[in-house]
Amino acid sequence: MSRDLTSGMASALAAVVVRPILLVEGQFIGGTLNWWTGIGALSWGSKTWTGAGDLLGISEVEETDEIKAGGVTFSLSSVKPSTVALALAEMKRGLPGKAWLALLAENGSLIADPKIIFRGKLDTCTVTDGGETSTVTLTYEHELIDLERARQLRYTDQEQKRRFPGDRGLEAIAALQDAQVMWGFRA
Numbered sequence: 170m171s172r173d174l175t176s177g178m179a180s181a182l183a184a185v186v187v188r189p190i191l192l193v194e195g196q197f198i199g200g201t202l203n204w205w206t207g208i209g210a211l212s213w214g215s216k217t218w219t220g221a222g223d224l225l226g227i228s229e230v231e232e233t234d235e236i237k238a239g240g241v242t243f244s245l246s247s248v249k250p251s252t253v254a255l256a257l258a259e260m261k262r263g264l265p266g267k268a269w270l271a272l273l274a275e276n277g278s279l280i281a282d283p284k285i286i287f288r289g290k291l292d293t294c295t296v297t298d299g300g301e302t303s304t305v306t307l308t309y310e311h312e313l314i315d316l317e318r319a320r321q322l323r324y325t326d327q328e329q330k331r332r333f334p335g336d337r338g339l340e341a342i343a344a345l346q347d348a349q350v351m352w353g354f355r356a
Contacts, residue, residue, distance in 0.1 A: 174282075175281050175282045177282075178281070178284070181274070190207055191225070191270060192268065193227065193266070194266060195307060197260060199259045204219050205221065206221065207220045207222065211279065225246075227241065239311050241287045243266070244307075247302045249302060249303075256296070261291070262292065263290050267288050270284050287311070289312055292308045294308075
């Protein structure tokens with residue numbers, strides 16, 4: 170699949186030394202958290218990204234030509250128990266998350282226009298306890314997962330009135346089920 174890259178990204182990818190990083194954004198009940206796979210703070214997109222270094226992990230992001238809903242897992246290692254409690258309290262299924270692939274210039278600055286590699290909704294949050302520190306794993310499902318969910322909406326008069334009280338647009342649907350319609354016939 171082709172990508173529209175800025176000239177800075179294209180030349181950085183063609184260089185002898187490539188400095189890739191990942192930017193991860195997750196929304197929680199109390200607000201949005203931003204991490205990156207480096208050390209210290211990083212500014213991009215009017216946001217400050219907290220460096221997590223090697224402690225931030227991401228599963229393989231699969232891209233295919235098929236229309237299919239994949240998922241991705243973000244993990245944050247060496248998390249203190251107080252942060253685990255906060256993560257579990259602030260997690261809500263269905264909140265959005267994103268990941269970008271970015272490149273750093275030789276001087277450590279971010280090259281313009283990182284490319285989004287994943288966009289999805291939070292599915293589960295699991296915690297692996299390791300004594301003094303733990304690992305928090307967030308699993309996100311791709312936005313296309315909604316295509317696989319069964320819909321409970323029916324085109325009936327009762328459903329229409331439940332959603333839009335007073336609407337009479339589907340009152341005649343039940344009568345049409347047994348109706349015999351004669352096309353091209355004149356009486």
